Amino acid sequence: MYHMTMMTAGPTQVRENVRMARSRVTTNPDEDIAFCEYYKSICDKLAKFFHTKNTFYILSGEGILGLEAACASLTEKGDRVLVIDNGIFGKGFADFVKIYGGDAVLYTVDDKKPVDAQALSEYLKKDSNFKYATVVHCDTPSGMLNDVEKICNVLKEYNILTVVDSVSASFGIPLNVDKSQIDILCGGSQKALSAPIGLTFLGVSDKAIQAMQNRKTPIASFYANILNYVGYYEKKWFPYTMPISDIYGFGEALENVLNDTQIFQRHEIIAKATRKAVETAGLKQYINEGYSNTVTAIVLPEGISDKELLQKMRNQYHIMISGCFDVLAGKVIRIGHMGENANVPDVSQTLAALGDVLTEMGVTLKCDMRKVFLNECQLY
């Protein structure tokens, strides 16, 4: 197989040292105290990175497991849950709430703009009887960035627990969990952290743990039960055998992030330059404001098939970008410029190839996107 430059909206490219870390000799993670210490050291680094006293846990399962675990652990039959929806992942939380018997109340707003915390505050004045609320930091299908700090602070005025899906924003967008008053932060390994797929992490507040412990009915899951992790370090015991190689890779990727003092600036420069190139070419972005610096969603020009375009990108240029799904299937394509993908050579190559493919498919572009991109990057 030839090399494919992966510029999708996650999974992202994985650096060699992370791949190598996954091939280290392994120990028995159930028996070896050193593994438990290593696991805890990564969790502590996550807490420090996200500026919080909350406790972090890394669970074996892709990003979705984190979202499900938050809902499974908090939801009891009949609990009212506010599902803040301005995108596909936002709305998707309702499914998890319902699976565990909760009453998911959708707060659905314009999917082309970030959630307006002020308007949410007005809504809550009339109805605020919710056990918890869910909100997505970056709704990846549209590339929407929500101001979770403002949103969660409004929710907290009404004592509502806050669950934030930051799977595709964390490590690319700054986030202060304590200032934002986030009770459960959900993240994943395969987006801006740029470790392989397979792990989710959760940053959980004492309040959230108390809510789980105060339930009248038991949590209806084992794998998605956050309480099973509580006290693992004191007990030197995990609910199931930890995927040690995945965790070695995760730890190495986290070191890469921690050593990269320019990580947020780099995401910002590359994202801004990408948006500038796309707009200058006469292409349209799906959203009107709230652009996330981790992904850009571009509206497919009239009559262009996403499948054909993505195939040409792969076959002719060996570059993989993303299409979309659910209500945006066939409507947008996405460039993931997060984590290891957020580098000038790869993004400029991607834009050049995209320009060539669109031209070949009959779209007239108003500029050379690669040139505009490179020029913009130099302005910083």
Ligand SMILES: *Cc1c(COP(=O)(O)O)cnc(C)c1O
């Ligand atoms: C990627 C992602 C997840 C995890 O889901 P996938 O199965 O990897 O698609 C969850 N939430 C968001 C916002 C994501 O971008």
